[in-house]
Amino acid sequence: MKKIALVPAAGSGSRMASATPKQYLDLLGQPLIAHTLRALLGAAQIDQVVVVVSPEDEWWGSYDWAALLGSLERLQVLCVGGASRAESVMNGLAAIDAADESWVLVHDAARPCLTSAQVDGMITELEYDAVGGILAVPVADTLKVAAPEQRIARTTPRDGLWQAQTPQMFRRGELLAALQDALPEHVADITDEASALERLGKSPKLIMGSPWNLKVTYPQDLTLAGLLLRVER
């Protein structure tokens, strides 16, 4: 069955506090998203990479993607981004030309430190799974619940808690139906693909990821991503 990487890249990056959306910020001399796309295109089991940008995007067209990524044969861009991440993913799923049974690996443009080996490993683990799953890492730190005035109310057990990452791998038809069922009413609860499936009683698999697969959210994350990309992973 076909495996498609779907890359939501229609965000504004408000927490980066930069006029340029973070997916286009410079990271080691290239737009951040180039690193993300290279990891996905480098995965042997990925047939196609589809990027979802905003209809108002002014940046994508200004780069020489062939020079940055090599062959563009497996790369497609759709200008169907929406007001939320979930909406961008839903619009992308609706627009791609693929069977409902195809596997889609949704991966944030803003996670440039993913490796091709992680993508191939996840596909191997999930290809015959009934539901699908996500990369995630167990919570490593002691967790505090805050009280007013930023004081500690209590310590809460971290047992069984994982931090969700991407890629998140689901069947195209199931994920699209789950997002259509949830949006727009429940948009605030659908912060990743798995949450849309969970809402319908499904139990996606947690696949061990790496803390290095960070999401660039705040300015300091960009520095960290640059350091991680220089290291042999």
Ligand SMILES: Nc1ccn([C@@H]2O[C@H](COP(=O)(O)OP(=O)(O)OP(=O)(O)O)[C@@H](O)[C@H]2O)c(=O)n1
């Ligand atoms: N309407 C949106 C919002 C987000 N994204 C994408 O979803 C990924 C993860 O979202 P997030 O880090 O929240 O991105 P932004 O919305 O860009 O950032 P912020 O929340 O700080 O504004 C990013 O690759 C982003 O481009 C998207 O495709 N469409």
Ligand SMILES: C[C@](O)(CO)[C@H](O)COP(=O)(O)O
């Ligand atoms: C999908 C995600 O990357 C999983 O951690 C995340 O939920 C999206 O980013 P946000 O910052 O929570 O909007």
